[in-house]
Amino acid sequence: MSPRVLPVLPERPLPGHAVCLDLRTPPAGADDPEAAVRAALDVPQPGGERRFLVVDEADRLVAHQLLYERLSSYGPAHVVCLAVGARGERTLSRSLTLRPPSAGVLWVFDSTEDGVPGEAVLRPLVDVLSTPEVFDAVLRALGEVVHGVAVPAVRVLEHDLTDEARARAWRQAVEGLAGPDVPAGSISAEQVPGALALLLDEGVPRSLSGHRWLPPQGRAGAGLAACDAAVGEAVEGYHRIRGPAGLLTGAGRSVDLPADLERVTEELGRFRTAVADAFGAAGGTRLTAEHRGMLRDRGVELPELPREISRAGIVPALRDLTYDLIGKGLPLRSVAARLSALSARTAPVGSAARLARLDAICGPERLRRLGARHPFTAGGPRPVAFAVTGLLALLAGVWPVLGWVLGPAVGVLAAGLAHLMLRRRPNRSPDGRIDGGGATGAAPRLFGGLLGGLLGAGLGSFLDLPGWAPPVAAAVAVAAVVLLALRDWGRAVDEWWARADPEEAWRILREIQDLVVTTAVHDWLFAEVRHHCSAGAGAVAGLLRGLAETADAHGRPHAARKADRPEDGPQPAREGGAAPWSWEDWQDDGDGWGEGPEAWGDGTEDGLWSDPAGEAAGPAAPEPPPPHGAPDRDTGGPVDGPLSGPVPGWLERRYGDGGPALVDTLVGDLVAGTVLILDRCWAGIERDPGALARAGHEQRLSELLDETRLRLERDVAASPPPRYEGLGDPDALTSLAAFTDRSDRPDAARLTGVAADAVARLLLAEDDPGRTVALCGPEHLRLLSHDPLAARQVRFVPEAMRRGAAGDDIWRGTAEEVVWTGAGRHAGILRLVPLRTDVVHTVRAEEAGEP
Numbered sequence: 001m002s003p004r005v006l007p008v009l010p011e012r013p014l015p016g017h018a019v020c021l022d023l024r025t026p027p028a029g030a031d032d033p034e035a036a037v038r039a040a041l042d043v044p045q046p047g048g049e050r051r052f053l054v055v056d057e058a059d060r061l062v063a064h065q066l067l068y069e070r071l072s073s074y075g076p077a078h079v080v081c082l083a084v085g086a087r088g089e090r091t092l093s094r095s096l097t098l099r100p101p102s103a104g105v106l107w108v109f110d111s112t113e114d115g116v117p118g119e120a121v122l123r124p125l126v127d128v129l130s131t132p133e134v135f136d137a138v139l140r141a142l143g144e145v146v147h148g149v150a151v152p153a154v155r156v157l158e159h160d161l162t163d164e165a166r167a168r169a170w171r172q173a174v175e176g177l178a179g180p181d182v183p184a185g186s187i188s189a190e191q192v193p194g195a196l197a198l199l200l201d202e203g204v205p206r207s208l209s210g211h212r213w214l215p216p217q218g219r220a221g222a223g224l225a226a227c228d229a230a231v232g233e234a235v236e237g238y239h240r241i242r243g244p245a246g247l248l249t250g251a252g253r254s255v256d257l258p259a260d261l262e263r264v265t266e267e268l269g270r271f272r273t274a275v276a277d278a279f280g281a282a283g284g285t286r287l288t289a290e291h292r293g294m295l296r297d298r299g300v301e302l303p304e305l306p307r308e309i310s311r312a313g314i315v316p317a318l319r320d321l322t323y324d325l326i327g328k329g330l331p332l333r334s335v336a337a338r339l340s341a342l343s344a345r346t347a348p349v350g351s352a353a354r355l356a357r358l359d360a361i362c363g364p365e366r367l368r369r370l371g372a373r374h375p376f377t378a379g380g381p382r383p384v385a386f387a388v389t390g391l392l393a394l395l396a397g398v399w400p401v402l403g404w405v406l407g408p409a410v411g412v413l414a415a416g417l418a419h420l421m422l423r424r425r426p427n428r429s430p431d432g433r434i435d436g437g438g439a440t441g442a443a444p445r446l447f448g449g450l451l452g453g454l455l456g457a458g459l460g461s462f463l464d465l466p467g468w469a470p471p472v473a474a475a476v477a478v479a480a481v482v483l484l485a486l487r488d489w490g491r492a493v494d495e496w497w498a499r500a501d502p503e504e505a506w507r508i509l510r511e512i513q514d515l516v517v518t519t520a521v522h523d524w525l526f527a528e529v530r531h532h533c534s535a536g537a538g539a540v541a542g543l544l545r546g547l548a549e550t551a552d553a554h555g556r557p558h559a560a561r562k563a564d565r566p567e568d569g570p571q572p573a574r575e576g577g578a579a580p581w582s583w584e585d586w587q588d589d590g591d592g593w594g595e596g597p598e599a600w601g602d603g604t605e606d607g608l609w610s611d612p613a614g615e616a617a618g619p620a621a622p623e624p625p626p627p628h629g630a631p632d633r634d635t636g637g638p639v640d641g642p643l644s645g646p647v648p649g650w651l652e653r654r655y656g657d658g659g660p661a662l663v664d665t666l667v668g669d670l671v672a673g674t675v676l677i678l679d680r681c682w683a684g685i686e687r688d689p690g691a692l693a694r695a696g697h698e699q700r701l702s703e704l705l706d707e708t709r710l711r712l713e714r715d716v717a718a719s720p721p722p723r724y725e726g727l728g729d730p731d732a733l734t735s736l737a738a739f740t741d742r743s744d745r746p747d748a749a750r751l752t753g754v755a756a757d758a759v760a761r762l763l764l765a766e767d768d769p770g771r772t773v774a775l776c777g778p779e780h781l782r783l784l785s786h787d788p789l790a791a792r793q794v795r796f797v798p799e800a801m802r803r804g805a806a807g808d809d810i811w812r813g814t815a816e817e818v819v820w821t822g823a824g825r826h827a828g829i830l831r832l833v834p835l836r837t838d839v840v841h842t843v844r845a846e847e848a849g850e851p
Contacts, residue, residue, distance in 0.1 A: 008055060008122040010130070013043045014714065015722045016822070018051035018130045023064055024084065025057070037067050041074055050077040053130050055122065058085035058092055058107060062843045065095035068103070078139055079103040080129060082122070087777060092149060093841045104142030105149040107835070109776035121648045121775070124156060124826065133821045134796045138830065141792035145834035147842070150792070151784060153772035156828035157762065158653045159754045159801075161716055165658040170709060173666035174555030177674065178548035179331020187341045195317040198309050199346045199530055202518050205306040213517055218299025220278060220516075223271035227509060230267045234260035234502045241426050242493040244486050247417075257426045258373070258434035264505050265371035272362045274299060275512055279351040279358065279519060286528045295524070300516065305525055314533045315686045319678075322540055326675055332551070336544040343537035348530045351523040354515060361511045370508075374499040376425035376438030378492030379418055379445070386444040388484065389414045390452030396477035397456020399470030404457040410477050411449010417485035418442035426493055427500075440492075535689035543681060543694050547674065550698045554705040650773035656753030661746035665717050666708060672742050673704040673721060711823075716751045718800030719823035748800040756801040759827040763795050763818060772831045785834040794819060797827040 009020045021040040023033040040052060052071050056064060061083060071077045081098055083105050098105050106129075108122070128134055142148045161169070189201040198205060214221040237255040240246060246255075278298040292302055321342075325335045379385050389411055397407020418440040427436030460470065522530065647653065677700045684692050711717050720743045749755050762771070774781070785791075796819040 008119050008126050010127070012710075014130070014710075014823075016046060016132055018053040018080070018132065018135045019043045019045065020053045020055070020126055020130055023054055023056040023060070023067060033064065033067055037070050041071070048075070049132075050075060051132060051135050052077055052079045053126065053135065054079060054081045055126065056081055056083055058083040058089055061092070061094045061098060061105070065097055068095065068097040072097075072102075076102065078135075080135060080139055080142070081105045082125065082129065083107050084118075084122070085109045087779070090783060091839055091841060092835070093843050094149070095843055098148070099842065100143035100148035101139075103148070104139050106138070106142075106152050106832070107149060107776075108152065109780050116646045116648050120646065124158070124648075124651050125152070125154070125775075127824065128154075128156060128796070128826050128828075128830065131796070131821045131824045131826075133819045134794065134830070137794045137796070137819045138832070141794055141832050144792055145790060145832060146785065146837055147835065147840040149840045150832035150834050151774060151776050151780070153774040153831040153833055154650050154828060155762065155772045156651050156826050157759050158651060158826050159716070159748060159752050159756070159759075160653060160655055160825050161658055161662075161752060162655045165656065165753075166712065169658050169662050169666060170712060171555050172663045173670060173708075174551050174705075175331075176663065176667035177331060177670040178551040178555070179333040182334055182337045184344070185334070185337035185341045187338050187345065191338075192342065193317040193320050195309055195313045196321065196342070196346075196533065199522070199526060199533055200342075202522055204517055204521055205308040207306045207308060208303060208521065211301075211303050213301060213520055214299055214513070215301050218296070218301065220271065220274040220299030222299070223267065223274045224509060224513070227264065227267035227271050227505060230260060230264040231502060231505045231509075234264055238426070238493070238497050238502075241424075242490055242497070244489075246426075246493070247421060247424060247486065247489045253430060255426075256429050258429050258436065261500060261502050262371060262434070264502050265367055268362065268370070268505050268508060269367055271509070272358065272367075272512065275516060276355055276358055278516075279354050286531070287524050291524065295520075300520060302520055302524060305529075309526065309529055311529050311532050312686075314529060315536055315682055318533070318536050318540060318685070319682050322678065323675060326671060332544045332548040332674070336541040336548070339537045339541035339544070343534045343541060346530045346537065347534040348523065348527045351519045354519050354523065357515060358512070361515060362508050366508070370502070370504060372500075373434070373436035374427060374496055375436050376422075376427045376492060376496050377440075378421050378425075378438070378488045379441030380488065382441050382444045385418075385441045386448035388448075389445040389481070390448035390455075392477040392480050393449040393452030394456035394459070396474040397453040397458075398460035398463060398473055399457075400460050402474075403453070403460045403470070406474050406477075407453020407456040408450045409453070410474075410481055411446055411451075411453055413478065414449050414481045414485065415442045415446035417481065418445050418488075421485070421489050421492065426496055440488075532689070536685045539685055539689035539692045540678075540681070543678075543692060543697060546694045546698055547677075547701050550701050551670070551705060554702065554709070648773075650775075654754050654758070659746070659750040659753040661750035662716065662752070665746055665751065666712065669708050669711075669717065669721050669742055670704065673708070674701065677701055677704065715798060715800070715823050715825045716748070718745055718748055718751055718798055718825075720745055745800060747802075748798060751800065756827075759797055759801055762828065763797065772829055774833065783835055783839050785836055787834075790834045792832045793817075794830040794832070795828075796821055796830065798822075798824050801827060 009022055010017075013019055019040045021036045023036060026032060045051065050071075054068070054071075061081065068079060068081075071079060079098065079102065081094075081103065083092065083094075085092070085107055087109065089109070092105070092107055094105055097103060108125070129138060142150060187200070189197040192200065212221075214224055216222060216225050234257060237257050237260055241255050241257065278295055278300050281294050281298060287302070295302060318339075322335060322339065325338055326332075330338070392414070393407045393410040396410040397403035399406055419442045422438055422440040422442065425436075425438045425440075427438065428434065677697055680700075681692060681697055707721065708717070711719055711721070747756075776784075795817065799820045799822055802820065
């Protein structure tokens with residue numbers, strides 16, 4: 001073949017594929033063939049199936065016998081050798097090691113087309129043969145032909161993405177994984193597992209609902225009891241004094257409401273001081289025995305940590321929350337924002353921070369307002385009192401003669417009752433030590449009663465009333481004065497009590513008790529748990545941000561590639577044997593073999609291969625890595641993608657702009673892999689959140705990104721990710737089984753945007769050898785077997801092309817011998833044409849000069 005300018009092997013071994021190695025003469029400074037064999041043997045192969053695809057020079061097969069034997073040194077191995085022959089070779093010598101059933105040889109001759117380097121012919125062929133399903137089918141077919149040696153004739157379709165579509169899909173997938181920068185999020189108790197909800201809603205676990213946090217024998221408990229008793233005594237005195245007995249009898253003389261209210265204020269202040277002392281004394285991120293003792297001295301009794309929450313349950317709850325947020329489709333940075341909010345809300349701030357809330361509940365201003373002295377006012381508006389009393393006195397004064405006494409007497413009675421209310425007002429201590437002052441309107445009643453009584457007496461002198469009317473009127477007037485006085489007394493006492501509001505102390509006590517319970521639970525009992533939760537959530541948030549940054553670094557645009565796509569359509573087959581051939585062209589007489597192109601057709605392609613959509617097939621070939629351990633390419637460049645330059649005539653490339661399921665599939669693969677990466681971090685967070693090693697997880701994400709991009713380049717992510725083994729906690733991912741199981745893949749058309757109709761037509765076409773192109777020159781055709789039935793054919797199609805609703809129809813009637821490959825972007829036909837029996841020679845070791 002033409003001098004090698006590009007490598008033909010994949011950049012790195014693909015999982016499950018045959019291990020590829022090149023034993024041809026390496027360039028100066030590259031690894032020798034023995035190093036290539038050693039490197040191939042070090043590549044792990046799953047399931048004990050050892051497959052090797054070897055590219056070698058046809059005239060070196062015997063010389064490399066020991067290298068082929070070494071491939072089986074670790075156990076039975078299957079070898080397919082792609083022997084590259086020169087134009088002048090007419091025989092092939094091989095060792096016993098390359099015989100069926102464990103080995104076979106494909107003899108490829110130098111049939112270089114104009115402008116198509118030999119490596120561009122070998123690279124897609126290596127990609128096809130390294131697929132395990134095709135490898136096994138070819139090896140079985142070689143076992144059925146003479147000597148296990150055949151010349152391949154191929155026709156291959158390649159479905160791939162344009163460079164712009166690949167770069168765009170990769171960028172969108174990485175953005176879907178990492179997400180944009182978001183501000184600090186928010187999180188509520190309803191959005192987190194139960195173990196974390198207890199840390200957010202400031203509630204009390206049910207098992208602690210009956211606990212006595214402030215026992216009566218303690219300092220705070222005694223202050224609470226004294227304040228409660230003081231309020232109770234004040235309420236009892238209020239109920240004794242507000243009735244008729246409080247005004248008309250001496251029942252209220254033993255009641256000292258102002259002193260009771262003063263005592264309430266003092267006891268409430270003492271209780272607040274005791275609670276503030278407890279808040280300021282205890283704190284920190286861990287409740288120790290010393291803290292418990294200090295709180296007990298101050299009257300706060302703490303129980304043991306309740307069964308509803310424990311330090312050991314925090315990390316599993318964080319794990320469930322993280323997986324739940326990821327499972328809802330949130331990108332890494334959004335999940336990190338939620339976890340940062342959780343970390344901030346659960347961070348222990350210490351009980352001293354509750355002092356501000358204590359001041360808001362029972363600060364000096366509220367105590368001053370509770371102990372303030374309020375005046376006692378009774379009798380209502382003074383003009384009304386004057387008019388009502390005058391009217392009642394007028395009724396009593398209509399009694400002839402007696403009315404001159406009874407009328408003014410009603411006024412005196414009303415004024416006397418008003419004065420009595422003033423003397424027995426509830427805001428005045430019996431000894432006069434405390435007096436809030438007051439007014440009851442005695443004077444307006446007195447003057448109104450005198451004036452009304454005199455008018456009534458004068459009016460009664462002129463009225464001729466029945467004998468019973470004046471006594472009744474006088475009785476009604478007296479009763480009305482007394483009842484109105486009692487009503488005014490009750491209303492006035494109630495109004496004063498409402499302004500003083502000593503029962504507010506009970507509300508304050510309840511609020512302080514609730515604050516004490518909240519502080520005891522969340523700042524003291526849960527201190528260590530909250531610290532562990534805050535540190536763990538912060539560590540996971542930081543890890544997710546680091547993973548997002550790592551993903552961003554891998555999501556940068558690919559390096560630009562030159563001349564990836566030609567502007568013209570598919571190039572026609574050229575001279576030198578690349579044109580279709582048929583069995584009818586063969587002749588028994590060697591003199592009949594033509595050397596010019598007229599003996600092999602005009603090189604035009606069959607109509608089957610025309611692009612129905614008018615889409616130009618680009619003459620690109622896969623870009624290989626540097627051979628024999630040369631330096632790796634830039635990580636920003638493409639991996640296993642199409643090369644610049646022409647392609648052989650037997651390879652047709654169809655490029656799509658990406659299907660509707662491509663980005664979602666890539667994002668799903670990346671997110672599922674990230675979840676599996678996070679599975680390794682939880683044990684470290686449980687031990688010490690601050691010592692979480694992010695570098696290792698970021699390295700694993702880099703490997704995940706490289707593997708996903710490799711599958712994007714290799715087969716547009718049609719193959720599922722490799723199965724992840726060694727889960728730290730498989731039960732934790734049970735709820736995400738449907739999310740992390742990526743074995744169910746979309747069909748190829750929804751990934752590439754290219755329909756599989758052309759592939760279906762190729763496989764459903766009649767078995768015509770002319771549809772394939774032999775990888776040999778016209779001068780080599782005389783070396784092939786003349787028996788058309790001796791050839792073997794392998795039809796291969798990626799499994800992704802027959803998935804989906806449309807695939808069931810277009811593949812109906814397909815031959816049963818089609819090989820459905822699990823990965824790859826190539827589909828087509830591989831014919832194995834055997835050689836004549838005298839062309840292949842089997843050489844033993846001693847014949848080859850070996851000891």
